[in-house]
Amino acid sequence: MELDTESTTTSIDDKTEDFCENPTRDTLAEGLMCLLKPTIDQLDERVRATRISQVELKQQIEGLAEELRKISDSQQCPLDLDAYVKKLMTAKQKVTVVSNILQTAQDRLNKVHLLIEKESARRRALLEPTPSTSPLEATNPSIQ
Template identity: 55%
Template sequence: MAVNEIRLSRLLRTSKMDDSENTTSFDDRSEAYSEVSARDCLAEGIIGLLLPTVEQIDERVKSTRISQLELRQHIDTLAEDLRALSEKQQIPYDLDSYVKKLVNAKRRVVLVNSILQNTQERLNRINQSITRENERRTALLEPQVSTPSEGQ
């Protein structure tokens, strides 16, 4: 709503030209305004579409990483228990193959965790970039709105 009000006030100020300015100048201003306005609207729309998705993915990556850390701890505990059980047993059970499978599963979990961490870092950088771009655009829009009113 506020963005539309800003655009409307800009359009009204642009239409209140001095008598000394010619029609070509007004046309140039309105074309430049419509290009900037269309670009800003498109950027805001894209950001509006992507930001919730990025935030949702970020939350899911965080929860997945937490689950993987818990899984890795359980795998470590289970591997230690199996080794201890294997050493204490009178009858030799062949648990080494199971321990190796658990170690391999742990290795895969660590690898996926690393990939998820890199993905989360990328998403955080994208989110920060979007935030900076929004702030930059807002800063660019606000001085343009206040500057013409100071001259009147």
């Protein structure tokens, strides 16, 4: 028996030389690059501009914070009023909620009162005789 010394299996390494010199592949790659390159360049430029504007914004915020620190130091306020302001805002929100609840309850009570008045007026109209009829006609409808 004779052993084959040549391998018949194929590998990607064996085909890379053919693949790199494929004119169709090169044309497609070049076409894709021509399509994608302007978009990628534009995206890259916008990312760069965004990063620059973020650095500028950070510098402006730091400057503003420094100015606020200077103002705060120059005021020499002995009390930290932030905690009190927060408490006042919380109290204001609670008062607003309670006020809304009370207003809703008042509206409901007004509607109930109006319905009671209507019902009372309807019952009075049914129980009281009309002024055009005599009491005898009101109690005995067959007289009419």
